Amino acid sequence: MKSAKGTVFRYGDNVDTDVIIPARYLNSTDAKELAKHCMEDIDKEFVSKVKEGDIIVADKNFGCGSSREHAPIAIKAAGVSCVIAKSFARIFYRNSINIGLPIIECEEAAEAIKAGDTVSIDFDSGVITDETTGKSFQGQAFPPFMQKIIDSEGLINYINAQ
Amino acid sequence: MSGMTMSQKILASHAGLEKVTAGQLIEANLDLVLGNDITSPVAIAELKKFTKEGVFDKDKIALVPDHFVPNKDIKSAENCKCVREFAIRNNITNYFEVGKMGIEHALLPEQGLTVAGDLIIGADSHTCTYGALGAFSTGIGSTDMAAGMATGKAWFKVPSAIKFNVIGKPSKWVSGKDVILHIIGMIGVDGALYKSMEFVGEGIKNLSMDDRFTIANMAIEAGGKNGIFPVDDLAIAYMKEHAPNRKFVVYEADEDAEYDAEYTIDLSALTPTVAFPHLPENTHTFDDIDEIKIDQVVIGSCTNGRIDDLRIAAEVLTDHHVADGIRCIVIPATQKIYLQAMEEGLIKTFIEAGAIVSTPTCGPCLGGYMGVLASKERCVSTTNRNFVGRMGAIDSEIYLASPAVAAASAVTGKLSQPSELGL
Numbered sequence: 001m002k003s004a005k006g007t008v009f010r011y012g013d014n015v016d017t018d019v020i021i022p023a024r025y026l027n028s029t030d031a032k033e034l035a036k037h038c039m040e041d042i043d044k045e046f047v048s049k050v051k052e053g054d055i056i057v058a059d060k061n062f063g064c065g066s067s068r069e070h071a072p073i074a075i076k077a078a079g080v081s082c083v084i085a086k087s088f089a090r091i092f093y094r095n096s097i098n099i100g101l102p103i104i105e106c107e108e109a110a111e112a113i114k115a116g117d118t119v120s121i122d123f124d125s126g127v128i129t130d131e132t133t134g135k136s137f138q139g140q141a142f143p144p145f146m147q148k149i150i151d152s153e154g155l156i157n158y159i160n161a162q
Numbered sequence: 163m164s165g166m167t168m169s170q171k172i173l174a175s176h177a178g179l180e181k182v183t184a185g186q187l188i189e190a191n192l193d194l195v196l197g198n199d200i201t202s203p204v205a206i207a208e209l210k211k212f213t214k215e216g217v218f219d220k221d222k223i224a225l226v227p228d229h230f231v232p233n234k235d236i237k238s239a240e241n242c243k244c245v246r247e248f249a250i251r252n253n254i255t256n257y258f259e260v261g262k263m264g265i266e267h268a269l270l271p272e273q274g275l276t277v278a279g280d281l282i283i284g285a286d287s288h289t290c291t292y293g294a295l296g297a298f299s300t301g302i303g304s305t306d307m308a309a310g311m312a313t314g315k316a317w318f319k320v321p322s323a324i325k326f327n328v329i330g331k332p333s334k335w336v337s338g339k340d341v342i343l344h345i346i347g348m349i350g351v352d353g354a355l356y357k358s359m360e361f362v363g364e365g366i367k368n369l370s371m372d373d374r375f376t377i378a379n380m381a382i383e384a385g386g387k388n389g390i391f392p393v394d395d396l397a398i399a400y401m402k403e404h405a406p407n408r409k410f411v412v413y414e415a416d417e418d419a420e421y422d423a424e425y426t427i428d429l430s431a432l433t434p435t436v437a438f439p440h441l442p443e444n445t446h447t448f449d450d451i452d453e454i455k456i457d458q459v460v461i462g463s464c465t466n467g468r469i470d471d472l473r474i475a476a477e478v479l480t481d482h483h484v485a486d487g488i489r490c491i492v493i494p495a496t497q498k499i500y501l502q503a504m505e506e507g508l509i510k511t512f513i514e515a516g517a518i519v520s521t522p523t524c525g526p527c528l529g530g531y532m533g534v535l536a537s538k539e540r541c542v543s544t545t546n547r548n549f550v551g552r553m554g555a556i557d558s559e560i561y562l563a564s565p566a567v568a569a570a571s572a573v574t575g576k577l578s579q580p581s582e583l584g585l
Contacts (some may be wrong), residue, residue, distance in 0.1 A: 014351055014441060018549040023528035027230060027237035041551040055187045061352040061385060065547060066528070067287040069204055069303035088386055090356050091287055095303035126223050145187045145317070156211045158315065 003122050004102065005131075006053035006079035009039075009046060010115035015058050016065035017092065021074040025067075034070050035077035052079040053119070057113045061087065063092025072096040082121050084128060084139070085112045097146055098155040104128065109137035165416020167323040168390055169358035172298040172413050176281040184420075185232065192222065193578055194275060195310040196284030198266055198524075199227035203244045204304035205285060209311060217252050218314035218534075222257040224275055224284075225249050226266040229524040234531040264496025264522045267291035267379060267464035274404040277414045278393045279411030283307070283316050288464050288546065294374035295401060296393035296412065301382060321387045323358035324349070325421040328365035330430035337474065338373030339466055339544065339564035341427065342380040343435040346427070347445030355385035357422060360415065362392060365429045371400045372470035379465050380546050383442040431557035434579045436542075437562035440550045448579050454561070458483075458541040459572040460553075461565050462493025462520075463527045466544035469499050471565040475507040478569035478580050482568045484516035485575030491533045493520045527555045535560075542571040 019042040021034055028034060039046035056075065062085035063071060072095050082102040083147065096103045102123060109128045113119060117132035126139040142150060152158035166174060166181065174182040177364035197205055200300070202225055209217075217223055225245055230238035249257035256275060263269065266435045269275050272326035278296035282289065287301035302316065310316050324346065359381045361374075364405065369377070374391050378511050381389030391397065393412040401410055461467075461475045472494060484490045492512045494500035500522065500543065503509050512519050526533030527545040535541055535554030543553065561577055570578040570585075 016547075016549045018528070018547065022551055023530055026200045026528075027235060027241060027531075029207065029241070036241040044423045051363045064351060064385065065287065065549060067201065067285055067289075067303050068200065069285075069305060072303075073204075087352065087355060089352070089385060091303060091382075092300050094292075094306065098303060098305035098309075139424065142189060143319075148422045155309055156208055160211070160311055 002124060004053060004055065005120040006055045006081055007051065008055050008113055008115055008117045008119050011051065011056065011058040013059040014061045014064055015042065015115050016064055017063060017068050020063065020071040021068065026068060026070055026136040031077035034074040038074040038078040047078065050078050050080065053081045054079060055119050056080055056083045057110055059110055060087045062088050064089035067091045069095045069099065072099055072101045076101040084109050097149055098122065099138050100150065100154045103114065104139035106137050106139040109139065164420040165418040167358060167419045168360055168413050168415040169298050169323060169388055170282055170320055172279060173318060174290045179204065182320045184320055184322045184385055186364070187317060187323065188320060189315050189317050190281055191299055192283055192310055192314050192316055193280040194222055194224060194282040195307060196224045196266060196270065196282065196286065196289060197231050197307050198286055198302060199231060199238065199242050199245055200229045201285035201304045201307060203241045205307040205311065206244060206248045206307035208305050212312050214312065216458055217311045220253050221255045222314065223254050223311055224270055225254055226258045226263055226269060228263055228265050228522065229528065230530050231263065231523060232260050232521070262497065264499070265464045265524055268468055268495035271295060271375065272404055272498055274408055276579045277399065277401050277405050277408045277410035279413055283310050287382045288379050290386065290388050291375050291379040291464060293378040293381065293388050293390035294371065295397055296389055296391060298390065300388045312544050320358055322422045323360045324354055325424045326359060326361045327424065328361055328363040328429060329426060330365050330428045331368040332429040332432060335434055335566040336432045337564050337566065338369060338376035340435040341429065342443065343437050343445050343562065344432055345427065346380065346384045346442045347435065351383060351441055351443045352385040354381065356387055359384065359386045359389040361389065367394065368429060370470055371396060372468040375468065376465055383546055384547065403414045434564060434567050436567060436577060437548055439548050439559040442548060442562060453578060454540065454577040456488065456542050456571055456576060457539040458533060458535065459488060459490045459568050460526050460533055460541060460543040460545060461568050462495060463524065463544045463545040464495065466565050467493055467495030467499065469502050470500065470501045471544065472508050475565040475569040476511040478566055478583065478585060479515040479517065480511055482515060482573045482583060484572045488572055488575050490517035490572040491520060491526065493525070494518050494522060496522055526553055542568050542577060544568050
């Protein structure tokens with residue numbers, strides 16, 4: 001994916017993996033089933049409102065807590081095209097890259113972007129544009145090694161290609 | 163150029179490098195790859211996408227169904243079946259069926275599968291527990307687990323570190339849980355994000371191995387990549403008892419290693435500490451706690467289900483009774499701990515006090531089963547997370563505490579410390 005564009009769902013600090021996908025649903029590994037309950041304990045309306053391509057913007061430490069890969073899987077399967085946050089918890093960050101969910105760290109964007117704004121992202125340049133306000137932000141670029149995993153659409157494809 | 167931290171030295175040795183520096187991306191050889199009944203099915207599905215089938219070393223993979231076992235429902239049973247069949251198909255040495263299993267992070271050190279100097283990844287965030295023995299161990303997701311199982315390697319960004327200089331001796335009812343809750347309260351749930359938490363100092367000799375497991379276990383609750391302790395006589399004695407056939411390697415930080423921050427933790431100054439809803443950083447001590455009535459107490463988990471924890475809880479509950487209307491659930495973390503608790507008479511103490519004792523499971527910690535909370539219910543729990551909805555209803559509340567505080571609270575029916583019982 002080279003770019004993304006969608007409507008923003010906005011959350012605060014420390015959005016943990018238990019609210020992204022509550023453990024009561026972890027008896028399933030089916031992405032579509034998990035997506036039905038994505039963000040359920042923090043935003044009951046998320047699942048009914050989210051459209052293909054929409055974007056999550058949050059403050060610091062997004063994805064803290066459990067190592068469950070079900071969390072980025074649920075977000076991706078719900079149709080979200082990118083998560084922008086001030087910072088990410090490290091296992092969530094790793095898992096997202098490994099499964100090919102685009103995520104970007106950008107404090108300024110997370111500070112300025114409001115719920116409901118239309119935001120576009122150019123993944124090659126890392127530029128985030130809030131089309132509602134006209135403001136642009138430079139997201140942090142991935143190190144080349146991680147960019148290769150992302151370009152391969154996940155860790156397994158990357159390893160297979162080597 | 164500055165020296166390396168203890169964590170960096172283990173990473174360097176496993177990457178075949180003389181020197182690594184913080185921020186460097188490396189590929190390293192793994193000593194153990196771990197998964198449970200929640201994360202392994204996803205990894206097993208990913209593993210099928212590899213062009214080359216099979217696992218790198220059947221002896222260096224541990225599969226521990228522990229979250230929803232004994233199977234809590236049909237879907238959980240199917241997940242466990244998937245893990246069991248994979249283990250049989252690949253002749254995995256360290257697969258732990260019900261009857262042999264325990265909560266993974268209590269079980270693996272007990273089984274001698276984790277020793278000093280090891281590099282361990284596990285598809286469970288509390289994999290950082292094994293740092294108590296001087297290993298570099300960290301939680302990863304299912305795709306990393308799949309790649310680890312297939313190749314025996316993983317990529318790492320070399321972490322920088324925070325140093326905790328531990329001094330003093332804790333008072334009677336202060337244990338490892340109070341130490342780590344105090345630290346998380348001080349630095350916050352992202353205070354160690356991406357970093358190693360390295361514990362050093364003369365006070366460490368006053369912490370039991372079980373205290374150290376508890377402290378390393380919750381490094382992730384401060385965002386840490388790993389928590390790690392020096393390998394002293396106590397750690398060596400533990401490994402000689404549990405892993406007599408494993409060679410271990412002792413690494414020490416260089417004297418000129420650089421740290422992002424340094425803190426001194428005086429164990430003698432700590433008092434029982436509780437994390438209030440809904441973050442582990444939201445800590446309080448009893449001098450600022452008003453009356454908080456509770457409905458349930460859980461004593462167990464990968465954080466506090468070890469024999470020391472059960473001994474402390476039993477000591478508090480001896481000659482006391484669980485208050486009317488309170489459910490007190492005790493969960494020994496492994497079969498061996500369960501048996502030991504039985505032989506020491508602890509189980510009898512729990513049952514006579516009006517608590518129930520479950521077989522090993524993660525169950526209630528993540529709202530799975532065996533103690534799920536209803537709307538507006540409050541639980542004092544020795545587990546590790548008090549996020550919204552973690553143990554059940556989204557408007558239920560979790561107070562994280564030590565086994566001593568949990569047991570005392572079960573007796574009074576409100577958040578309490580042992581001194582309130584005259585102990």
